Amino acid sequence: MVQLGCGITGLVCAEQLTKNPRVDEVVLADARTDAAEAMAARVKSEKISLRKVEATRTPDLRKLLKGCDLVVSSLPWQLNMKVLEAAASSGANYVDFCLTIDRMEQYAPTVKMVSDAGITALTATGEDPGISDCMAKAGAALLDEATEARVMDGDSGSAEGYEFFSLWSPIDLLEETTVPAAVFRDGKLEFVPPLHEKEFYDFPAPVGRLPVYKTNHEETYLMPRFIKGLRNADFRIAIDDSWAAAARMIRKLGMHGLEPIDVKGVKVRPIDVVVATMPRPVDLIGKVKGWAAIVVEVYGLKGGKRTMVKQCVMMSHEKAHELCRSNATGYLVGSGGSAAAELLIEGEVKEKGFLVPEQLPAEKLLARLPKKGLEVRREIVAL
Numbered sequence: 001m002v003q004l005g006c007g008i009t010g011l012v013c014a015e016q017l018t019k020n021p022r023v024d025e026v027v028l029a030d031a032r033t034d035a036a037e038a039m040a041a042r043v044k045s046e047k048i049s050l051r052k053v054e055a056t057r058t059p060d061l062r063k064l065l066k067g068c069d070l071v072v073s074s075l076p077w078q079l080n081m082k083v084l085e086a087a088a089s090s091g092a093n094y095v096d097f098c099l100t101i102d103r104m105e106q107y108a109p110t111v112k113m114v115s116d117a118g119i120t121a122l123t124a125t126g127e128d129p130g131i132s133d134c135m136a137k138a139g140a141a142l143l144d145e146a147t148e149a150r151v152m153d154g155d156s157g158s159a160e161g162y163e164f165f166s167l168w169s170p171i172d173l174l175e176e177t178t179v180p181a182a183v184f185r186d187g188k189l190e191f192v193p194p195l196h197e198k199e200f201y202d203f204p205a206p207v208g209r210l211p212v213y214k215t216n217h218e219e220t221y222l223m224p225r226f227i228k229g230l231r232n233a234d235f236r237i238a239i240d241d242s243w244a245a246a247a248r249m250i251r252k253l254g255m256h257g258l259e260p261i262d263v264k265g266v267k268v269r270p271i272d273v274v275v276a277t278m279p280r281p282v283d284l285i286g287k288v289k290g291w292a293a294i295v296v297e298v299y300g301l302k303g304g305k306r307t308m309v310k311q312c313v314m315m316s317h318e319k320a321h322e323l324c325r326s327n328a329t330g331y332l333v334g335s336g337g338s339a340a341a342e343l344l345i346e347g348e349v350k351e352k353g354f355l356v357p358e359q360l361p362a363e364k365l366l367a368r369l370p371k372k373g374l375e376v377r378r379e380i381v382a383l
Contacts, residue, residue, distance in 0.1 A: 001069060003074070008167070010072065012338070013074065020345060022346060026047050070093045071086075084110070095121075099218045127294055127333040135296040136151070140230075140300070155290065155293070182234075184220055184230070196213070207291045211239065291316045315332060315374060340357070348364055
């Protein structure tokens with residue numbers, strides 16, 4: 001397998017898959033290899049090798065994937081389509097941790113490309129999306145009729161000496177908090193302004209009560225499409241007041257822009273300038289304290305009574321560092337990705353084609369998480 005993208009999430013996935021007896025070789029590939037070198041030195045496995053590669057160059061990608069059985073992409077979302085195209089042309093199976101909005105709009109052509117290539121491509125298999133979608137599917141299966149699904153992402157993490165940082169891909173979080181948020185209401189997809197509807201949600205202790213906002217996220221698109229009967233669905237993430245204020249100012253200044261602008265004769269994307277001023281998540285390894293949690297609530301009817309199935313997965317940043325030299329966010333995303341990859345590697349997923357988390361055997365994926373140190377808590381409550 002090739003792990004393409006060796007940041008805070010990809011290296012967790014790669015380390016876990018290195019331990020799988022069905023994996024003979026793990027190639028850690030990235031344009032920057034310092035974090036991969038540190039993992040290789042710590043894990044000390046003969047399976048691991050390193051490759052320096054620029055993922056924006058299609059010929060380099062195809063050369064990297066020659067003879068590859070599986071590529072796991074944990075690159076920023078803008079590059080995933082390029083990797084998937086290279087995987088399809090190389091005959092390599094594919095796993096990623098997110099599904100871009102533009103690829104949702106090009107869903108049918110993507111499905112055809114993957115089917116024509118005869119490969120299996122598992123998309124959006126991280127924490128949220130990924131684990132969250134599987135919890136939603138599993139929760140809906142416990143009800144006679146499911147009508148609503150809500151995903152809550154909470155984090156109490158802090159890093160001494162840093163005020164403005166992200167525990168996962170900074171560019172993805174910046175985009176998520178500066179574009180209109182999708183909400184599925186009464187069977188229709190709607191959009192609200194970015195960071196528009198602030199609420200408070202009581203996450204399980206020790207995370208506690210946090211402000212949450214609706215943001216544009218894959219679950220809002222995928223859950224209604226692939227879980228029968230849902231009329232309402234949304235995703236909410238905990239954003240503290242300082243980040244919310246900064247995101248609003250970045251948006252007002254146009255610094256979230258994805259189109260290059262001319263700066264003294266040099267073409268740069270505004271969002272890349274902002275990201276360049278932020279620490280990389282791997283730079284924060286061992287410095288983050290607190291907890292991360294993902295909660296999924298599915299509402300509907302069971303035995304004629306309105307019922308909620310509530311599921312949660314949590315981890316402390318300190319525990320994630322102990323297990324995998326990561327933070328809890330990176331550990332959850334990477335573990336979701338490795339669990340999905342294991343389903344494919346071990347024959348639990350035999351279908352060819354382009355598959356989202358709701359099309360995977362949800363209970364089997366969730367059952368793999370405790371072996372990775374992640375307890376899935378579940379309760380069924382009559383309302």
